[in-house]
Amino acid sequence: xxxxxxxxxxxxxxxxxxxxxxxxxxxxxxxxxxxxxxxxxxxxxxxxxxxxxxxxxxxxxxxxxxxxxxxxxxxxxxxxxxxxxxxxxxxxxxxxxxxxxxxxxxxxxxxxxxxxxxxxxxxxxxxxxxxxxxxxxxxxxxxxxxxxxxxxxxxxxxxxxxxxxxxxxxxxxxxxxxxxxxxxxxxxxxxxxxxxxxxxxxxxxxxxxxxxxxxxxxxxxxxxxxxxxxxxxxxxxxxxxxxxxxxxxxxxxxxxxxxxxxxxxxxxxxxxxxxxxxxxxxxxxxxxxxxxxxxxxxxxxxxxxxxxxxxxxxxxxxxxxxxxxxxxxxxxxxxxxxxxxxxxxxxxxxxxxxxxxxxxxxxxxxxxxxxxxxxxxxxxxxxxxxxxxxxxxxxxxxxxxxxxxxxxxxxxxxxxxxxxxxxxxxxxxxxxxxxxxxxxxxxxxxxxxxxxxxxxxxxxxxxxxxxxxxxxxxxxxxxxxxxxxxxxxxxxxxxxxxxxxxxxxxxxxxxxxxxxxxxxxxxxxxxxxxxxxxxxxxxxxxxxxxxxxxxxxxxxxxxxxxxxxxxxxxxxxxxxxxxxxxxxxxxxxxxxxxxxxxxxxxxxxxxxxxxxxxxxxxxxxxxxxxxxxxxxxxxxxxxxxxxxxxxx
Amino acid sequence: xxxxxxxxxxxxxxxxxxxxxxxxxxxxxxxxxxxxxxxxxxxxxxxxxxxxxxxxxxxxxxxxxxxxxxxxxxxxxxxxxxxxxxxxxxxxxxxxxxxxxxxxxxxxxxxxxxxxxxxxxxxxxxxxxxxxxxxxxxxxxxxxxxxxxxxxxxxxxxxxxxxxxxxxxxxxxxxxxxxxxxxxxxxxxxxxxxxxxxxxxxxxxxxxxxxxxxxxxxxxxxxxxxxxxxxxxxxxxxxxxxxxxxxxxxxxxxxxxxx
Numbered sequence: 001x002x003x004x005x006x007x008x009x010x011x012x013x014x015x016x017x018x019x020x021x022x023x024x025x026x027x028x029x030x031x032x033x034x035x036x037x038x039x040x041x042x043x044x045x046x047x048x049x050x051x052x053x054x055x056x057x058x059x060x061x062x063x064x065x066x067x068x069x070x071x072x073x074x075x076x077x078x079x080x081x082x083x084x085x086x087x088x089x090x091x092x093x094x095x096x097x098x099x100x101x102x103x104x105x106x107x108x109x110x111x112x113x114x115x116x117x118x119x120x121x122x123x124x125x126x127x128x129x130x131x132x133x134x135x136x137x138x139x140x141x142x143x144x145x146x147x148x149x150x151x152x153x154x155x156x157x158x159x160x161x162x163x164x165x166x167x168x169x170x171x172x173x174x175x176x177x178x179x180x181x182x183x184x185x186x187x188x189x190x191x192x193x194x195x196x197x198x199x200x201x202x203x204x205x206x207x208x209x210x211x212x213x214x215x216x217x218x219x220x221x222x223x224x225x226x227x228x229x230x231x232x233x234x235x236x237x238x239x240x241x242x243x244x245x246x247x248x249x250x251x252x253x254x255x256x257x258x259x260x261x262x263x264x265x266x267x268x269x270x271x272x273x274x275x276x277x278x279x280x281x282x283x284x285x286x287x288x289x290x291x292x293x294x295x296x297x298x299x300x301x302x303x304x305x306x307x308x309x310x311x312x313x314x315x316x317x318x319x320x321x322x323x324x325x326x327x328x329x330x331x332x333x334x335x336x337x338x339x340x341x342x343x344x345x346x347x348x349x350x351x352x353x354x355x356x357x358x359x360x361x362x363x364x365x366x367x368x369x370x371x372x373x374x375x376x377x378x379x380x381x382x383x384x385x386x387x388x389x390x391x392x393x394x395x396x397x398x399x400x401x402x403x404x405x406x407x408x409x410x411x412x413x414x415x416x417x418x419x420x421x422x423x424x425x426x427x428x429x430x431x432x433x434x435x436x437x438x439x440x441x442x443x444x445x446x447x448x449x450x451x452x453x454x455x456x457x458x459x460x461x462x463x464x465x466x467x468x469x470x471x472x473x474x475x476x477x478x479x480x481x482x483x484x485x486x487x488x489x490x491x492x493x494x495x496x497x498x499x500x501x502x503x504x505x506x507x508x509x510x511x512x513x514x515x516x517x518x519x520x521x522x523x524x525x526x527x528x529x530x531x532x533x534x535x536x537x538x539x540x541x542x543x544x545x546x547x548x549x550x551x552x553x554x555x556x557x558x559x560x561x562x563x564x565x566x567x568x569x570x571x572x573x574x575x576x577x578x579x580x581x582x583x584x585x586x587x588x589x590x591x592x593x594x595x596x597x598x599x600x601x602x603x604x605x606x607x608x609x610x611x612x613x614x615x616x617x618x619x620x621x622x623x624x625x626x627x628x629x630x631x632x633x634x635x636x637x638x639x640x641x642x643x644x645x646x647x648x
Numbered sequence: 649x650x651x652x653x654x655x656x657x658x659x660x661x662x663x664x665x666x667x668x669x670x671x672x673x674x675x676x677x678x679x680x681x682x683x684x685x686x687x688x689x690x691x692x693x694x695x696x697x698x699x700x701x702x703x704x705x706x707x708x709x710x711x712x713x714x715x716x717x718x719x720x721x722x723x724x725x726x727x728x729x730x731x732x733x734x735x736x737x738x739x740x741x742x743x744x745x746x747x748x749x750x751x752x753x754x755x756x757x758x759x760x761x762x763x764x765x766x767x768x769x770x771x772x773x774x775x776x777x778x779x780x781x782x783x784x785x786x787x788x789x790x791x792x793x794x795x796x797x798x799x800x801x802x803x804x805x806x807x808x809x810x811x812x813x814x815x816x817x818x819x820x821x822x823x824x825x826x827x828x829x830x831x832x833x834x835x836x837x838x839x840x841x842x843x844x845x846x847x848x849x850x851x852x853x854x855x856x857x858x859x860x861x862x863x864x865x866x867x868x869x870x871x872x873x874x875x876x877x878x879x880x881x882x883x884x885x886x887x888x889x890x891x892x893x894x895x896x897x898x899x900x901x902x903x904x905x906x907x
Contacts, residue, residue, distance in 0.1 A: 053794040068715060069781050071821055072723045088801060124795065131797035133790045133845045135805075135813040142804030160814055166722055167817060174789035181785040189778065212770055241717040275678045280686055281719040392738075392745055395678070458794050507693040507711075509686065551697040553710040558660065559771040561713055562693065 004258070005617055005632045008419040009113040014638045015095075018117045021420065022463055026470035033058035035473050037221040038465070039206055041193045041248050043070030045165075045450060046433025047227030048172035049457030055179030057462060059469075062219055063176065064188045064208060066243055066564075071173045074229060074241040075453060078165025079286050080149065081157035082129075082450040084122040089146050093154040095119045100639060101152045102448060105338070106413070106441020107591035107607065108641050109261070109615070111634065113420060114438045121459040122451055126158055128458055132171040136160050149446040150287055150338060157447045162286060162385060168450055172457070191217070192564065193248045194495075195488045196224065196255045196429065203429035204478045207488050211564065214557035216492055218485050220478025222469060223428045225461065226252055227453075230412035230434040232265060234572045234579065235524075236516025238409040239271060239284040245568040246575050249416050249435050257424040258617040258630060260437035261414035262575070263583035266444055266592045267525055268410035269342035272393055273362040280509065282408040283393060285365075286386055287446050290335045290342070292370035292379070293403070297354040297363050299323045307356050314356065314364055314402050325349055330647055338644075340443055340592050340605070343407035347525045348603075350406070357404055366402035407525060411449060413440040413592065414582070417617045417632075421464035422456060425617075428468060432456035437615065442591020496556055499566045504549035508565040511546050515569070515576055518542065523580050528596040532584040539577045546573060578618060578627065585629060588612045602647075609641060649675045649748055652756040653688060657709050658769050661776075665769065667758075668709060677749040681736060682716050682726060684748055714773040719744040721885065724820030727827070728773055729760040734824035734883040742822060742885045762827035766834070766870045777823050779869045780837060787861035788841045790850050809847055816844035818886040825880035825888075831872030836880040838862050839896035840888050846899055856903035863900055 010021040028036065036059050040051040043065040051063040065073060085098040098119035103110060126144070130136065136158050137145040146155040160167040179185040190211040197205040197220075205220040231246025232238045253259045270285045298304050299321050306312045326345055327334045337345075346363045355361050371379050376399075380387075387398045394404070416424050416431035418438055423430050433453040440448065479485075522535035546569065554560045589598040589605035590612070598606045615632040650673035658665030672688050679687070689711035696710055717725040726743040730736035736746040751757060759773065767775040805813075819840035826834050842859050845851030851858075874893060881890045 049794075056793060067717060067723075067725060068777055069821065071781075072717055072725050074718060074723070076724075077718045077720060077722050086800070124797075126800045127797040128792070128794060130800040130803060131790065131792040131850055133813075133848050133850050135810045135817050135844065135848065136800075138805050138807045138810040140807045142806050143801050160817075163722065163818065166820075167814075170817065174784065175792075175794070177781070177785040178789040178791060187781070189781075241723060242719060243717050276676050278676060278679050278683050278687055280683060283720050392741060393747070395747070395749060462794070503697070505694060505697040507690050510690065551693055553693055553696050559713055559774060562711060 004425045005417070005630050006419060007111065007632060008421055009111070010420065014112065014116050017113050018120055025463060025467040028466050028470050028473060030058050032473035034060070036060065036469050037062070037477060038223050038225065039064070039219055039221040040225045040227060041206065042073065042227035042229065042435070043173070043176070044073035044075035044227060044229055044433060045169055045172055045453030046435070046457040047073070047225070048169065048176045049454050050225055050227060050432060050461050051185055052172060052175035052179050053458055053462040054465070055182070055184035058184065061179070061185040062188060062221065063185055064191045064193060066190065066192045066211065068189055070176060070187065070189065071170065073169060074244050075169045075450070076166045077241065078450055079162045079284070080288065081147065081159035081164045081447040082125070082168060082454070083149070083156050083447045084126045084158060084451065085119055085156060086123050086126060088144060089155045091154045093156050097154065098122060098156065102439065102445060103441065103639050104644070105443055105445035107443050107644065108441065108609070108613070108636065109264070109590055109634065110439055110441030112636060112638055117460065118439050118452060118455050121455045124459060125451065125454045129168060129171050132174060134160060134167045134171045150336065152445070165450055168454065172454070193251065194492045194567065195251050197484050197488045198255050198426060199478070199482060199484045202427045205480060205485065207485070207492050212559055214555070214560060216489050218480040218489060220480045222472045222475065222478070223430065223465060226416060226429065226431045226435050227433050227457070228435050230415065231572070231575050232409045232412050234515065234576045235409040235519045236512050237274060237279065237282055237520070239268060239282050240409070242281060245571070247568050247571040249431070250571040250575055252416060252424065252426070252429060252431070254620050255426065256620065257426050257429055258417040258619050259415070259578065260417035260615050260617045261582065262579045262618065263523070263586055263593050264413035264442050264591060265409055265579070266339065266411040266413060267343040267407045269339055269346060269407045270365065270405045271408035272390065273357060273404050273406035274359060284408070284410065285390060285403065285405060287339070289365060289383060289386060292374070292382065293335065293365040293367050294324055294369060295326050295335050295342070295346070295363055295365055296322045296324045297349045297356055301353060304354055304356065308358055315368070315400065323354070332647055338443065340594070344525055344594060346407055362404040362406045364402035365405045367398055368402070371399070411444055413437065413442060413444055417615070421467060422461050423464070423468065430461060430465060432461050442593055495567065495570070496563065499550065499552045499563070499570070500556070502547060502550050502552070504551045506549045506551055508550060508552065508562055508569050511542065511550055512565070512569050512572065514542055515539065515572060519576050519579070523576070523583055526594050526596050527583050529584065532580045535580040536577055539573060539580065543573045546570070581627070582616055582618065585616060586612055607643070649677060649751070649753045651675065651684070651751065651754070654756060654758045655712055655773070656760045657712070657772055660771055661768050675748050677747070679748050680719070680744060681728070681730065681746040681748065682714070682719065682744050685712060685714060688712065712773065713771045716744060721745045722820060724822040727762050727775060727822055727824070729762060729827060731758055734762070734827045735885055740885055740887050742820070762823050764823070764826045764832045766832060767823060767826065777821070779871070780821050780823065780834070782869060783834065783838060783862050783865045784841065786865035787854070787858040790845060791854060803849055805848060813844045813847040816840045816847070816888060816892050819888055820886060822885065824883045824885060826871065828879045828883040829872065830877065830879070831875060833874045834866050834871040835874035835893050835896070836884060836888060836890065838866050839892040842899055843892035843895040846895065855899055856906060859896060859899035860903045
């Protein structure tokens with residue numbers, strides 16, 4: 001069925017593809033839009049902006065989220081900023097440069113046409129957000145301010161303090177509220193999608209559980225949009241929110257949507273380390289800290305021992321007894337190497353026994369030199385709020401002792417396979433934002449996730465979905481008493497009954513933690529064939545263990561957070577296996593995916609463009625069956641593919 | 649560290665509810681308040697799953713339900729009233745960023761949901777805050793069509809104005825202000841949105857209409873009146889100032905004069 005992977009990339013020169021596609025897309029007239037229903041699942045930047053824009057166009061939209069309000073979606077936690085090719089700084093930025101940086105940052109594993117379109121619409125996002133009243137940072141003259149981010153040579157990042165994601169989401173949520181008030185969008189908070197309903201090969205609705213009453217509810221539509229984010233929480237301990245999950249996307253996969261590049265997960269180098277086994281969530285410290293902070297571990301094991309026994313403070317270790325390993329290994333980029341490189345280097349030192357806290361999994365990020373060079377006040381202006389936040393959490397002041405940091409799972413580049421129109425391999429099913437795979441290849445650049453969510457939601461999906469719906473306005477409303485709805489609801493009910501019937505003794509989170517340990521050890525920062533095979537085997541064992549030992553207390557027909565978590569964990573167990581399988585297949589190192597077998601003599605990632613310059617799209621073949629791999633080859637016509645080098 | 653936790657248990661909106669007391673031990677100082685509740689729940693689930701423990705008098709109310717998500721103080725989901733203070737004894741934090749080092753070892757800690765007529769309890773410590781969404785739906789937006797905006801730099805906004813607007817926009821919609829207010833007023837929440845938008849030129853055309861509509865909706869939904877006790881400001885995890893309430897009042901009065 002490889003012919004399902006038709007990317008529908010428009011002909012013509014790169015810069016004209018989107019214009020060309022827009023002019024080809026069929027339209028739906030305003031009076032016909034009123035007859036059409038669209039389901040949007042998820043209310044982060046992608047879901048909220050898509051639902052609001054579709055409602056504004058006159059479609060009937062139903063929008064679903066698992067939290068008590070659309071505003072809680074995890075986009076809210078993004079700190080740094082949003083990229084756009086405005087060239088307001090007159091530093092010779094352009095759509096082409098943003099496109100080029102994103103492809104290169106993704107280690108040449110994303111689609112040229114999609115990424116170019118992303119760069120092309122980026123400017124309109126900023127215009128839209130300002131018009132919505134988002135208080136972006138301003139210069140004294142009243143013009144918008146910008147800052148720089150990793151992996152680029154221009155200043156194109158717009159920001160609202162360290163709360164850019166929050167402000168952008170509140171903007172999209174406000175646009176959504178306006179449509180809810182206008183009656184074009186109906187909002188279903190505290191509802192969780194548990195299955196996709198496919199009729200005659202087309203997406204026609206969902207089964208959702210009302211998380212307050214516990215009842216299963218049926219919703220029909222002419223098209224379904226998945227905007228439910230990534231699957232990072234497969235690893236349990238991540239920077240993702242506690243309720244972030246991959247389930248909606250996974251149910252789509254099991255109904256026939258291909259899942260692309262699942263092994264591409266981003267590990268962010270600057271997170272506050274794990275402090276003990278009672279922890280369930282990691283906190284990110286902004287990438288901007290690496291502009292002035294220096295990363296080091298002790299040169300000698302005896303100092304490490306003393307640190308772990310609290311016999312000395314880090315500040316007491318003399319300069320010549322410190323190993324600034326990033327500056328040593330990557331003299332040209334130093335502490336500002338990309339996220340994947342910085343993460344792997346920290347792991348290498350900790351694996352060698354130089355980790356600086358009790359768990360042995362932490363390195364120092366030191367501002368001593370920055371404070372001496374810039375003075376207290378300038379450091380306070382730049383990083384004061386981050387220092388405060390670090391102090392609140394750790395009770396240790398970065399003014400006196402270096403911060404401790406360690407890498408953690410942060411974002412997933414992989415996701416549901418989509419064509420240029422953002423349509424999946426199931427007609428009528430679309431995927432946007434982090435939930436799809438399309439724009440970031442093997443590694444995402446900072447400040448690009450917000451850009452993609454809003455590009456898809458405001459400017460791409462509302463245009464492309466019309467092409468599909470233009471055939472649908474004469475179709476009657478989806479009948480939710482159709483046998484396909486019966487069947488889907490029955491299957492969901494069976495899943496719920498099954499987990500309640502286990503009556504084991506172990507809480508869901510305890511088993512999730514075990515999955516996280518397997519994933520982190522074998523499918524984390526450094527992967528190898530044997531380890532990945534071990535991971536698959538261990539995940540199988542854990543799955544058996546889950547179905548024998550999990551305890552889901554309470555009942556279905558009540559607010560039951562343990563049931564919610566149990567159903568999500570069932571999916572994480574399967575997602576984890578597919579991630580390992582995809583990592584096993586990808587016999588190269590690329591972006592966030594590092595295979596120990598494939599590295600240069602200096603220990604750097606080694607891509608294999610000859611054999612792996614493709615999107616790995618996996619097709620579900622049934623329970624206990626191996627998924628089938630389909631390949632969409634990537635053709636670079638406008639960019640010269642090269643090796644990333646940070647040493648000189 | 650160890651603690652006695654006196655926690656509000658309520659099966660659903662109709663149930664009367666009651667306190668139950670639990671004991672937790674082996675808690676680290678660096679454990680967050682919500683992680684401590686995770687540990688309690690782990691224990692309650694294991695005990696509940698064990699018929700022997702149940703026979704010996706173990707609680708059977710099951711794990712404690714509470715809203716939480718990002719655990720880094722920005723999503724606004726967590727909403728616990730701890731020892732008589734919204735979000736507990738530390739200043740300018742949400743419950744998820746409250747750490748056990750702020751409590752005395754061996755202390756008894758009382759944990760309740762937000763108490764407000766406008767926020768009915770769903771279960772245990774989980775309340776229904778859709779009233780906040782409804783207030784924002786009444787007018788907490790700028791009416792702009794997607795794609796119709798002019799170039800972003802065509803609207804100049806002085807640095808200080810943008811910063812002031814951002815101060816108000818930092819509201820996370822948690823509801824601590826309502827839970828803290830003796831009148832159960834949502835004025836700080838409404839004011840934060842009205843003020844943030846009305847400070848900006850983009851927000852001016854609808855400023856009067858917005859203030860009126862949001863205040864009317866707030867009254868309709870059963871929130872109380874503001875009597876300027878400033879308790880909300882003290883407990884706001886984002887430190888949003890009551891000066892924004894003054895700005896809301898000005899907008900509101902201006903709108904009323906025009907009527």
